Amino acid sequence: MKIGLLSLFLLFLGLLNSSAADSGWAGNYTDKKFLNGTAVFQLNIVQEGNQISVDFDAVYNDGHGCAPQANGPAKVVDKNTLTFTFTDSSNNSGSGTIKRTADGAMISVKPIRVADARCVVFYRDNIRLKPAH
Numbered sequence: 001m002k003i004g005l006l007s008l009f010l011l012f013l014g015l016l017n018s019s020a021a022d023s024g025w026a027g028n029y030t031d032k033k034f035l036n037g038t039a040v041f042q043l044n045i046v047q048e049g050n051q052i053s054v055d056f057d058a059v060y061n062d063g064h065g066c067a068p069q070a071n072g073p074a075k076v077v078d079k080n081t082l083t084f085t086f087t088d089s090s091n092n093s094g095s096g097t098i099k100r101t102a103d104g105a106m107i108s109v110k111p112i113r114v115a116d117a118r119c120v121v122f123y124r125d126n127i128r129l130k131p132a133h
Contacts, residue, residue, distance in 0.1 A: 025052055025074075025082060029105045029129035034058065034122075041122065043107055043129055045074070045082070045098070052076065054084045054098065056107070058122035066090060066118035074098070090116035094123065104130040 026047040034041040044055045052074040059067040070088035077083055082098040086109075094111040109123040 025076075027105070028132040029107075030132040031127060031129050034127070035060075037061075039122070041127055041129065042132065043098070043105065045105075052082065054082070054086070054096075056086075056109075058119075066116055066122070068092065068116075068119040068122060088119060090119050092116060092119050092123075101128070104128065 024047060025045045027045050029043040029045075031041045039058055039060045041058045042056060046053050046055070053071060054074050055069070055071040057067070057069040068088040068090055070086040070092075072084050072086035074082045074084035077097075080100040083095065084098065085093070085095050087093045091113075092111050092115050093113045094109065096107060096109040099106045107127045107129060108125040109127070110125075111120055111123045114120060
């Protein structure tokens with residue numbers, strides 16, 4: 001009887017660990033050919049327990065214009081969706097959504113307060129990102 005209970009307990013722990021790994025959000029994603037190959041967009045999702053934050057940045061390949069670096073807290077909507085708010089290095093702020101995809105993530109970024117309009121070109125819907133390697 002004790003062996004059966006021990007086996008059941010170990011199975012339960014294994015399922016919990018598997019479930020937690022499947023629901024984890026931490027990762028690094030990128031689009032190295034953003035804006036028709038003229039820019040790079042990067043996203044980092046950090047998860048510590050139930051706390052999730054996002055950091056993202058974008059820059060033109062030739063270095064001109066705005067190069068926003070943004071971060072903010074995120075909340076789980078469902079197993080495949082996060083919502084977040086952000087403030088960037090140019091004092092723009094807004095909100096967004098991240099959805100898991102079969103091959104990475106898709107982020108939509110909506111500016112709400114625009115302090116530097118040059119950065120708005122990087123904030124759009126449905127930016128497809130692949131895992132960074």
